[in-house]
Amino acid sequence: MTADAAKPEASRRDVEPPAAERTTQAVAEPASVAPAGQPPVERPFVALRPRLSPAEKGSRLFFLVCAVAAMGQMLLIMVFLFGEAAGLFLGQDGQPGVSLRDFFLSEDWYPTYDPPAFGALALLAGSLSVTVCSTLLAGPLGLGLAVYLACVAGPRTREWVKPAVELLAAVPSVVLGLVGMAAVAPFLQNVLNLPTGLNVLNASLILTIMATPTVASLGEDALTAVPKDIQDASYALGATRWETIWKVTVPAALGGLSTAVILGLGRSLGETLVVLMVAGGAAHIPLSVFDSVRPLTSTLAAEMGETAIGGRHYQALFALGALLFVMTLAFNLLAWRLSRRWRSGR
Amino acid sequence: MVEPVIAAREVDFWYGQFQALRGVSLDIMDDEVTAMIGPSGCGKSTFLKLLNRMNDFVPGARLAGEILLRGQSIYGPEADPVDIRRRVGMVFQRPNPFPKSIYDNICYGPRLVGIRKAAELDVVAEKALRAAALWDEVKDLLGKSAMELSGGQQQRVCIARALALEPDILLMDEPTSALDPIATAKVEDWIREAGMTIVIVTHNMQQAARISDRTAFFYMGELAEYGPTMELFTSPKETRTENYITGRFG
Numbered sequence: 001m002t003a004d005a006a007k008p009e010a011s012r013r014d015v016e017p018p019a020a021e022r023t024t025q026a027v028a029e030p031a032s033v034a035p036a037g038q039p040p041v042e043r044p045f046v047a048l049r050p051r052l053s054p055a056e057k058g059s060r061l062f063f064l065v066c067a068v069a070a071m072g073q074m075l076l077i078m079v080f081l082f083g084e085a086a087g088l089f090l091g092q093d094g095q096p097g098v099s100l101r102d103f104f105l106s107e108d109w110y111p112t113y114d115p116p117a118f119g120a121l122a123l124l125a126g127s128l129s130v131t132v133c134s135t136l137l138a139g140p141l142g143l144g145l146a147v148y149l150a151c152v153a154g155p156r157t158r159e160w161v162k163p164a165v166e167l168l169a170a171v172p173s174v175v176l177g178l179v180g181m182a183a184v185a186p187f188l189q190n191v192l193n194l195p196t197g198l199n200v201l202n203a204s205l206i207l208t209i210m211a212t213p214t215v216a217s218l219g220e221d222a223l224t225a226v227p228k229d230i231q232d233a234s235y236a237l238g239a240t241r242w243e244t245i246w247k248v249t250v251p252a253a254l255g256g257l258s259t260a261v262i263l264g265l266g267r268s269l270g271e272t273l274v275v276l277m278v279a280g281g282a283a284h285i286p287l288s289v290f291d292s293v294r295p296l297t298s299t300l301a302a303e304m305g306e307t308a309i310g311g312r313h314y315q316a317l318f319a320l321g322a323l324l325f326v327m328t329l330a331f332n333l334l335a336w337r338l339s340r341r342w343r344s345g346r
Numbered sequence: 347m348v349e350p351v352i353a354a355r356e357v358d359f360w361y362g363q364f365q366a367l368r369g370v371s372l373d374i375m376d377d378e379v380t381a382m383i384g385p386s387g388c389g390k391s392t393f394l395k396l397l398n399r400m401n402d403f404v405p406g407a408r409l410a411g412e413i414l415l416r417g418q419s420i421y422g423p424e425a426d427p428v429d430i431r432r433r434v435g436m437v438f439q440r441p442n443p444f445p446k447s448i449y450d451n452i453c454y455g456p457r458l459v460g461i462r463k464a465a466e467l468d469v470v471a472e473k474a475l476r477a478a479a480l481w482d483e484v485k486d487l488l489g490k491s492a493m494e495l496s497g498g499q500q501q502r503v504c505i506a507r508a509l510a511l512e513p514d515i516l517l518m519d520e521p522t523s524a525l526d527p528i529a530t531a532k533v534e535d536w537i538r539e540a541g542m543t544i545v546i547v548t549h550n551m552q553q554a555a556r557i558s559d560r561t562a563f564f565y566m567g568e569l570a571e572y573g574p575t576m577e578l579f580t581s582p583k584e585t586r587t588e589n590y591i592t593g594r595f596g
Binding site: 227229230232233234235236237238239240243247248251252 | 398400403428429431432435436438440442443444445446454455458459504507508511
């Protein structure tokens, strides 16, 4: 320490007369600005950094391990998932691989036939149909609920409604699936006179119940995070409460609100049990909301137990898993991008 | 006697059980800058917010007495808070532009009152920005987000936004307390040259002395002294005022 501290003094004396020292120091410009005729002076410096106690170093290590473990798990899952899925496309044991074209563009999913067909299009359509329909319902419903909770409801009402919404999110999906099978399906079948009540509509309704609390809760967070002072500014300009909500609060929270919808959508896309129970399980492209479908997730859950490990069916299911993984990842990235882009506005 | 823009008569105000103002009576005159000074919690900001009904949002707020805006009661049964807030503009302590473009910030108020045509809005926006002495700085950046401006420019956008409604009077609640000295000087210059009725709350006595025609000194919820700024600072009638302006407390 002592040696370090003394250094600047020493080096300064080499190039400047001691008498001038004080003044030069006081008006010190960056070191490169040297008096005319003299070479620029390189001033020694000390890098400043915090000193860590052993306890701090230890905890730092612990958190580093946590972070590495999380990333490691992620990496292993990806390697496993994509490794097994690759086998389907590359072919093995003399069997030709399935072309990407057949996988994505064929709607024939006959994994146990001879020869088998591994077209994922119908399953993908099944997933997308229930996801889109439930998002169309849960998006407006959840956002409306979020606006109500954040901007409209008084503190008393909020005290009741908010826990109720959170409780809804805590209902196990199997219970909702039971409701769908035992109550919604017969109702749809009788009222609309359908061959089966286990269809896109039923699954979408149940998924809406699951996704709405997600959208509402995240949306409410986004709305309450809008600074109160811009709402005051709006009132001070003669805006009413509704004008303030629609023209200031909601636009300012748009990033968070769209993130909320996308994460709700992700919830629907990844949900397995409900669609397994109430979507009907027919692997074909739905033409209306009253058709039965077989989403990716329920295909995986239903068929994994019947496959031979390492077989082509097994690999095909991994390919479906990889597809689902990529879609979920894409939606999460989108949500992340949106929330970041809009946040930088404020 | 000339009719004041705002006349407060024996105003008492409570936040729930806490009485924040006691018997405040004062007149605010046309085209004058009126400063309100006093220690924290003296009621100066509370009084300011009564003038455009911003205290309506505070739960448990109660008022006794009367406040008149050009002879009409602000809190009377037929008074419309929305109309009052359009006639009484406000600039807040921290710059609070909307996260929208400069242009949309300025046009927010005019659009609320139903001006929709682009040509009309352009005229209104230019007029307001000129009135806020900001036009030359931002005329080429009207589409830029107001959030990207410096703090001082943001505050002047807020001034322009309030001026776009052509209010009778502008309230300013410590408008420079979040600004650096250079930005503060610009806002002060504007206040001096605006030639409109301004009521400004400030923590800074020098600021009050620099920019105001009249000064009101609030102390413990009462209006302790009110008079021409020069008189109040050079020969205060009250000991409380003298003690405060000479820095003995506050």
